[in-house]
Amino acid sequence: MSNQAIIQHLESFIPLKGTEKALLEERLVSRPIKRKEKILIAGEVCKHYTFVAQGCFRMFGVDDKGFEHNIQFTAENEWIADIGSFHSQNQSQLNIEALEAGLVLQIKQQDLYFLYNTIPKLNLIFKVLIELKYIELQNRVLQNFSSTAEQRYLGFLEQYPHLSNRLPNTQIASYLGITPEFLSKVRKNIQSNR
Template identity: 55%
Template sequence: MLSIEKLNIHFNNFLPLNDEEFDAIASVFVERRIRRKQFLLQQGDVCRHFTFVITGCAKMFAVDQNAKAHNIQFIIENEWATDLSSFYSERPSQLYIEAVESMIVLQISHDDMLNLYTHYPKFDRNFRVIIEQKYIELQDRVLQNISATAEQRYLFFVGQFPHLANRLPLSQIASYLGITPEFLSTIRNNLVKK
């Protein structure tokens, strides 16, 4: 299936696009192949694209003063990979987005995106709903972080993203959970014993 058709199917979850709107996205989204360890965004660069993932997986992360990386989120098929803050402000990003598996993505430039919003109000609607759903997920993650133990957070992660739990190295999951890989290892060991 063509990538642009997969994007169209994605929008069917919200307000489906008509022919004109489909043509509009078909003419501005560009397909790119990204190899493992390649960056979609690096700290200091302005995030100039909205990226839709067709296949593969990326991680978004920040690096602290001690050069330690912290995974903010994983982005997989049918999800959007963008640093909203940098994208809209057009200022340098504080974040990295890196492929943890080889990927096929569709990208739209900043200007084309604003044009879409202006000419086809449906995109305001669809992206409003998309980000509302992401907001709910993120709020749930915050609740976990302030209320649950590392073991509970790990179990929650595995329950929520069973596919991801297998595809990713443990160290990446540990970074996402906010714990050390060694501690995640002991947690898993304890779970087996139970």
């Protein structure tokens, strides 16, 4: 059962009692996802905190010219949500789309709030989870300001080897903030310099 993955994930931070696990599992909804299916569309409210049991997702925004910009990839055993929209219940500006077919476990906002109340240590776990993501994002901002596209690409390959084999370069380019054409040039350059 795929609920096992989420329990194991959470218990890697703090052990949970049997009753706590039961409460949690009651509120998980598992959902198979097709390739290219969107689990959040800009303009909608983000209703779920989503745990990826299988598959790979991207979260992206669309600018005034219609260009898409990936702000995050999420694969197995990680969470994805537009946290701003999830908490405020305002319209999201972001989209979350499956890059592969997969399976997710979702918790609705009210259910997660109930769980925070009933199992206080979940606050600690989710605080740690978001701190880790905050650190990651902060490093990314710094990298973006202080390195060239080539350095950022090499950094990406190093930091996310499990993703770099799995994603089309066009998606990586969008994450790095460059065009696919330029990434192609960068890759050629790296090739010829070794």
